[in-house]
Amino acid sequence: SAPAAPRQRRRGGGPGVRCWRGAEARAGLGFRPPAHSHSDWIGPPDKHSNLRPIIFYVPPDESALERRLREARQEAQASNQRFWARHNRAFRQEKEEFIYSRLKAKGLELRDESGQKATLNAEEMADFYKDFLSKNFKKHLQYNRDWYKHNFRITFLMGQVALVRALRRQNW
């Protein structure tokens, strides 16, 4: 794969500069795919959501169907990112609070003599896991529905785009 060139803080386009949309524009990620590349680029997992951001390539001759596909993918990416970033942050926070409250109840300090953070063992954490899962159950159900809808729609659009491209190539 072709890795990126050194980052340039050049904003805005210019003649001959390919256009990318997606995570970069919103999250202010510095990565810019090389100018010659005509494909999407996928990055390392986001540290909050663990999802990999994609920078979508916009071809100059993008058809309406292709645009719908790209926008569907962007929308799904944004929605997934929002959900998981918030969810994982909540998990971490509630876990810390739980550990803190349990340690306090046991009369222990948050850090032991060596300065290491005190931990609870798996069986003590089990209560927290059960509680967290049941609290977020409805949220997950809703997210599942949304995710399946996005996934099917994107795949269907991909199929349509691929079919149109194949037919176009046939006709030429």
Add this chain to the structure above:
Amino acid sequence: MFREETELGKSLEHQKQLGELGGLSLKKRRLRGTCRLFVWHLRNTGVRQIPCRFVHLYHVANNRLITFQYFNFLKRMYVTRCNKDLGQRAKPKSNSIVPPFHELQQLDQEKKVVHKISPVSPVHQSWSETSSRNELREMKSAAETEDSVIPVGAESKEDRRWKEMKLRLDDLPGILARLSKIKLTALVISTTSAGFAMAPVPFELTCFLLASLGTGLASCAANSINQFFEVPFDSNMNRTKNRPLVRGQISPLLAVCFAACCGIPGIALLALGVNPLTGALGAFNIFLYTCCYTPLKRMSIANTWVGAVVGAIPPVMGWTAATGSLDAGALLLGGILYSWQFPHFNALSWGLREDYSRGGYCMMSVTHPGLCRRVALRHCLALIGLSTVAPVLNITTWTFPIISLPINLYISYLGFRFYRDADRSSSRKLFFCSLWHLPMLLLVMFTCKKSVLEKEDKGDLPGGSNEMAMEIRLP
């Protein structure tokens, strides 16, 4: 067994725990020794063995060894992975993420030189990437002195982790192997062949190969669709975060097409090349796994029972492929696999509670821990019962429940320890025991299989007595 890999996943192994490996290879040697023992036993009992059956035994035995090898490999993975996940961290997960292609970064270095140049300044943009390296080096040094270029430093390391989403044909086999969970598929094929081997009919190689191939293709299809449905959830769980769809190595459309290209020929092969019953079972299993088990994982703990049925169907398919009918023997074999799933999966899921909780998976180990351990123990004991039913149904001789009693008792003992102690070490012991318990049980079952000839003697098979009469008449 279709769904095991979902939980276990494939992982990039960086550490080889030699001590564990040593222990594993010892077990493998022990198994080989056991296999040889059984062969010797057969030779010496003076049972009327057709030579090809002997070869068959070796084939099946080799199958078991191959299976066990896979188990070994999986076990190696599990040990390492479980060790990594062992500590319950109180502090937030560290932000450092292992770059996915870190082993390829050396290769990337060379290409990096080529692409560094192009967007540096308008003058250089017209350069093609295929310029000679010397010229590039000169340009690179010239470029680095320009003010408009930000020094490479930390940013390029981050940038290097961005990958072009372009499918390369030479990567495709590896990607498809991971997408179809090829190792799990191999395990599924081996349980199907166990079902085929246990069927009380003369062995037919063509039918056996067609059944194995068809089941393998069906398994590939089901696993691909499962991964297609689970991309964001897989991203958030440690064992599954390196799957092809998560990494963007393949598009969802291609994953679905691959599933169709495996599933449709696979089911057609089973339905037309073997028999319609096997084809129907295969199609039903794909449906059960992709449309029932996968969504249910996030809705209710009932998914474990559905998943156990999914794992039980392949040996039933093997049996129906051989005999063409769904009889008691098939159901018994299915029952054994069904019961086996519970100690296997419940023990495994005990160590994954944090990931399940955060990922939103409804598993017994998280929501009903007591039930989780009770069910595991219950089904360990059920294995003893099912092994005893086998000779009653005329599938095996009475030596089977006797010889299998030690291993069944051992897994039940570990199940009891898990039930009582409810800690990570007992869950791991039970899980690892389940990995060797199943192949050993199937092997013992096969060696104790009631000979087809014995049945003919008793006139159990139709037409058998006529053939016997014929033999007597001939001088």
